[in-house]
Amino acid sequence: MSWAGWVFDFYDLILYTFLLIPIGRELHFSNLMLSYILGASLAATAAGGIVFGILSDRIGRKSILQWTIITYSAGTFLSGLAPNFETLLVFRVITGFGVGGEWATGQTYIAETFPPKVRGRYSAFMQTGAPIGIALASVMGGFIAPAIGWRACFIISGLPALFVIAIRRRLPESDMWLEKRSAGAGERNELKELLTKKYRGLFMQSLVLTIFDMSAYWFTYSWLPGYLHQERHFSMVQSAVWLIVTQAGGFTGYLTFGFFADRFGRRPAYSAYSLAMAVGLVMITVLWSLIAAHPPVILGFMFLVGFGTGMFSGYGPLFSEIFPTEIRNAAMGSAFNIARGAQFFTPVIIAVIAEKYGLSGGIFLAAFFAIFTGAWIWTFPETKGIKLDTFPHNRDS
Numbered sequence: 001m002s003w004a005g006w007v008f009d010f011y012d013l014i015l016y017t018f019l020l021i022p023i024g025r026e027l028h029f030s031n032l033m034l035s036y037i038l039g040a041s042l043a044a045t046a047a048g049g050i051v052f053g054i055l056s057d058r059i060g061r062k063s064i065l066q067w068t069i070i071t072y073s074a075g076t077f078l079s080g081l082a083p084n085f086e087t088l089l090v091f092r093v094i095t096g097f098g099v100g101g102e103w104a105t106g107q108t109y110i111a112e113t114f115p116p117k118v119r120g121r122y123s124a125f126m127q128t129g130a131p132i133g134i135a136l137a138s139v140m141g142g143f144i145a146p147a148i149g150w151r152a153c154f155i156i157s158g159l160p161a162l163f164v165i166a167i168r169r170r171l172p173e174s175d176m177w178l179e180k181r182s183a184g185a186g187e188r189n190e191l192k193e194l195l196t197k198k199y200r201g202l203f204m205q206s207l208v209l210t211i212f213d214m215s216a217y218w219f220t221y222s223w224l225p226g227y228l229h230q231e232r233h234f235s236m237v238q239s240a241v242w243l244i245v246t247q248a249g250g251f252t253g254y255l256t257f258g259f260f261a262d263r264f265g266r267r268p269a270y271s272a273y274s275l276a277m278a279v280g281l282v283m284i285t286v287l288w289s290l291i292a293a294h295p296p297v298i299l300g301f302m303f304l305v306g307f308g309t310g311m312f313s314g315y316g317p318l319f320s321e322i323f324p325t326e327i328r329n330a331a332m333g334s335a336f337n338i339a340r341g342a343q344f345f346t347p348v349i350i351a352v353i354a355e356k357y358g359l360s361g362g363i364f365l366a367a368f369f370a371i372f373t374g375a376w377i378w379t380f381p382e383t384k385g386i387k388l389d390t391f392p393h394n395r396d397s
Contacts, residue, residue: 001171002106003126005069008160009102010133011140012076012095013041015157018141018225019150021236026150029085031226031354035347037089038222041096043344048100049337054190056101056329060181061109061174064329068105070161071098077158080151100340104333107316112176112325116385117262123316124258131250131306134221138247141225142240176388180325190330202322203331205379210315210339212373215346216274217309219366220281222347227359232288242302249303253310258317265384266318267377270311274374277308281367285360308370321383322391 016023020034029037048068056064075095082088106126114122145153194203224246228239253273261269283291283301291297315336323331350362383391 001065001167002109003129004160004163005065005102005106006126006129007133007136008069008157008163009072009099010130011136012072012133012157012160013045013099014134014221015076015137015140015153016041016079016092017222018137018240019145019153020226021229022145022150023088027084027088031351032348033085035222035351037085037092038347039344040089041092041099042218042346043341044093044096045100045337046341047337048097049104049333049340050100050191050330051097052101053104053330053333053337056105056108056333057177057190057327061105061112061177061329062171064101065105065109066164066171068098068101069164072096072102073098073158073161076154078154080154080158100337101333104329104336108320108329108332109174111316111320111328111388112174116387119320120262120266120313120317120384121258123320124254124256124261124310124313126316127254127257127310127313128251130309130312131247131254134250135244135247138225138240138243142237142243146236176325190327191334193327194331194334199323199327199331203335206319206322206331206335207338209373209376209380210335211342212369212376213274213311214339214343216277216366216369216373217312218340218343218346219350219369220277220305220309220363222343223350223354223359223363227363231359242299245299246302246306249306250309251306252303253307254313255310257310257313261314261317262384265382266314267380267382270314270377271374273308273311274370275308276304277311278367278370278374280304280306280308281364281370285364285367288360311373318380318383320388321386322380324389324391 016038023029024031024034052064052068072095075091075098078091079088079095082091107123110122110126111119140153140157193199225239225243228234228242229236234242257269257273260272280301284298284305291301315332319332319335320328350359353362
């Protein structure tokens with residue numbers, strides 16, 4: 001359920017980037033208007049992460065996971081009916097709100113289920129849903145949209161809500177959450193507690209890490225399909241194929257990161273994967289001319305970009321290990337999605353930079369954020385293999 005929720009979570013969020021051109025053409029939107037809509041959906045994930053994170057810590061992982069999927073599915077369905085800028089903006093905000101709650105709830109669910117020595121790899125298994133979701137969006141946007149239109153693509157993509165209805169009765173509640181709940185640990189203000197002296201430093205440290213990494217990701221992907229189409233003169237089908245190669249790298253990276261992190265530690269894994277992403281980004285943007293005559297080499301570096309994004313598999317284990325059960329979902333959801341919400345400015349910044357330096361100039365900035373991520377992780381202690389609720393900050397004084 002967590003994995004499938006993340007597949008369609010990312011699919012619904014990223015599908016819009018593959019439909020930018022036909023939406024703009026039909027509704028007469030400029031690149032800046034299209035960027036504002038994408039930015040607004042990313043900003044809405046911050047609100048969704050906070051609200052659903054708090055509700056999950058109070059009500060339980062099971063029901064909130066289901067409601068997040070229903071919410072973003074409804075937003076995507078309604079996007080296909082939007083007649084103008086204002087309504088499409090609202091519907092994409094609804095999508096972003098639901099998307100914001102799903103990741104942290106699913107990762108918390110998994111962290112509270114699997115033992116310490118394999119926590120990293122099972123969190124990574126869930127994270128592989130992201131490249132699969134993007135690959136599905138590539139197929140939908142590159143191959144199916146030209147035949148059925150962008151509106152039908154959004155309407156069809158509202159179907160994951162039916163999946164929730166089909167499986168919800170089979171899903172158990174987190175036993176760790178139930179234990180804490182029965183002990184009376186649920187009567188608290190989770191958001192207020194995050195900002196107490198005990199946790200605020202750790203929370204801000206986590207927020208900085210996710211802002212760096214989210215910036216690396218969204219500076220890469222918010223305009224990557226448009227970059228290949230507009231500046232490298234790829235057809236939409238060819239752009240989709242090349243993006244699928246990138247997501248093959250992403251799937252490999254997400255899957256292997258957990259094994260690497262469980263074996264060598266969270267910090268070395270982050271640094272290695274962020275460096276791989278940075279190298280790939282430099283080669284497919286500012287140094288494109290050096291490899292332009294060798295398509296297999298370009299594809300290799302695009303695969304490397306995707307592989308480097310595997311570092312996102314580290315957030316579920318890391319945040320689960322440093323925050324206690326009582327506020328775990330609120331902490332994870334808030335840090336991850338406030339950082340993603342801050343990406344409201346990313347597609348707009350790229351569109352502005354593109355006016356002078358091209359889309360490649362804007363996307364190139366992602367390499368710096370990837371490097372910042374690999375360096376900042378070393379401000380954290382190593383938490384590989386610890387039991388949940390045993391991190392020093394989590395012990396009662």
